[in-house]
Amino acid sequence: MGEPRGAHLPVLLRRCLELLAPALEPAGRSAVHVDATLGLGGHAEAVLAAHPNAVLVGLDRDPEALRHAEHRLAPYADRTHLVHAVYDQLPAVLEELGLDRVDGALFDLGVSSLQIDAADRGFSYARDAPLDMRMDQTRGPTAEDIVNTYEAAELTRILRRYGEERFASRIAAAIVRARSRARITSSARLAELVENAIPAAARRTGGHPAKRTFQALRIEVNGELSTLEDALPAALDALAVGGRVVVLSYHSLEDRIVKQAIAARVRSSAPVDLPVELPGTGPTMRLLTRGAEQADPAELAANPRSASVRLRAAERIDHTSRPIPAAAARERPRRIRAIRQPRALVRGETTRGKGHDNDP
Numbered sequence: 001m002g003e004p005r006g007a008h009l010p011v012l013l014r015r016c017l018e019l020l021a022p023a024l025e026p027a028g029r030s031a032v033h034v035d036a037t038l039g040l041g042g043h044a045e046a047v048l049a050a051h052p053n054a055v056l057v058g059l060d061r062d063p064e065a066l067r068h069a070e071h072r073l074a075p076y077a078d079r080t081h082l083v084h085a086v087y088d089q090l091p092a093v094l095e096e097l098g099l100d101r102v103d104g105a106l107f108d109l110g111v112s113s114l115q116i117d118a119a120d121r122g123f124s125y126a127r128d129a130p131l132d133m134r135m136d137q138t139r140g141p142t143a144e145d146i147v148n149t150y151e152a153a154e155l156t157r158i159l160r161r162y163g164e165e166r167f168a169s170r171i172a173a174a175i176v177r178a179r180s181r182a183r184i185t186s187s188a189r190l191a192e193l194v195e196n197a198i199p200a201a202a203r204r205t206g207g208h209p210a211k212r213t214f215q216a217l218r219i220e221v222n223g224e225l226s227t228l229e230d231a232l233p234a235a236l237d238a239l240a241v242g243g244r245v246v247v248l249s250y251h252s253l254e255d256r257i258v259k260q261a262i263a264a265r266v267r268s269s270a271p272v273d274l275p276v277e278l279p280g281t282g283p284t285m286r287l288l289t290r291g292a293e294q295a296d297p298a299e300l301a302a303n304p305r306s307a308s309v310r311l312r313a314a315e316r317i318d319h320t321s322r323p324i325p326a327a328a329a330r331e332r333p334r335r336i337r338a339i340r341q342p343r344a345l346v347r348g349e350t351t352r353g354k355g356h357d358n359d360p
Contacts, residue, residue, distance in 0.1 A: 009305070011309050019244060021050070030054065031055065032099055034058075035047070035059070036059050038058035038066065048080070059085045059089070061136040062112070087107065087231040090231060090234055103240055107245070113305070123218060124187065128188035130185060133217055144185055159213055232261045233261050239316040244313060250310070255312070284317060286314060286315050287314055
């Protein structure tokens with residue numbers, strides 16, 4: 001097999017390994033690690049090399065990425081299960097493999113380097129290509145289908161919600177006018193329409209004018225946010241006690257979902273006036289990071305596509321062994337200074353090692 005299209009440098013690789021390591025050496029058995037967004041297999045390869053007894057379950061919706069990952073991980077074939085699936089299908093995948101618990105889980109969200117660097121996939125506004133944007137090109141509607149069939153109001157909604165685009169209604173109106181004359185089929189044509197719809201003064205700052213529109217369409221095409229809303233809670237519930245999850249997100253919409261899913265499990269749900277924690281109401285996770293960690297200057301220098309990354313991590317805990325004061329359980333978990341990374345001083349949103357949401 002030839003080299004994959006696009007460069008691949010895993011984002012925050014050393015940090016991910018550091019956070020996952022304590023969970024991947026359980027006593028008396030092999031650890032199960034899930035890479036929910038396998039991509040080209042960079043993170044997975046490092047985990048398998050560092051933990052000789054770990055078993056990998058790798059999921060990806062992109063068949064091309066899976067083929068490259070299979071080739072890359074061939075030396076570990078006896079302890080890998082690579083599955084063509086979206087990560088919200090994790091419970092079904094685990095059931096099929098006969099696994100009821102996992103020890104580590106990694107989500108590296110967004111678009112991959114393979115997808116963004118391959119011009120024919122249509123993710124980039126900097127290269128002319130068919131308007132596809134599907135992470136799995138074997139199924140589902142394309143970006144071309146969306147821009148040529150959605151009503152103006154619906155286009156406005158997705159541009160505003162998923163792209164946080166100030167000029168969503170102007171862009172939607174321009175798209176509807178243009179497609180009434182001829183079908184919009186290429187990324188270059190769409191980028192031109194978006195650029196012309198945005199006021200000249202607004203085009204001078206904030207990067208390419210089309211980046212937010214392309215992000216919004218990509219999220220809509222692949223159902224990324226709704227998938228994440230289902231997948232992450234399921235992954236947290238699948239963790240064994242002591243199991244750990246690490247999530248890398250690349251824009252605020254993803255990070256908000258991750259933050260809320262973890263936050264729901266790190267605080268008590270017991271009534272405030274009870275003296276002790278009731279069974280089933282205690283926290284089931286503890287935070288491993290102080291807020292969202294970012295790439296440090298060394299990571300940014302080596303891998304500019306890590307500039308927009310936000311890392312959050314948590315560990316599954318067991319609070320059923322003894323009652324604790326309910327008020328104490330609702331207190332904010334103590335932040336661990338020893339694992340804090342310096343925050344990078346970056347301008348704007350760029351891309352990532354696995355891929356990117358706003359980069360051409």
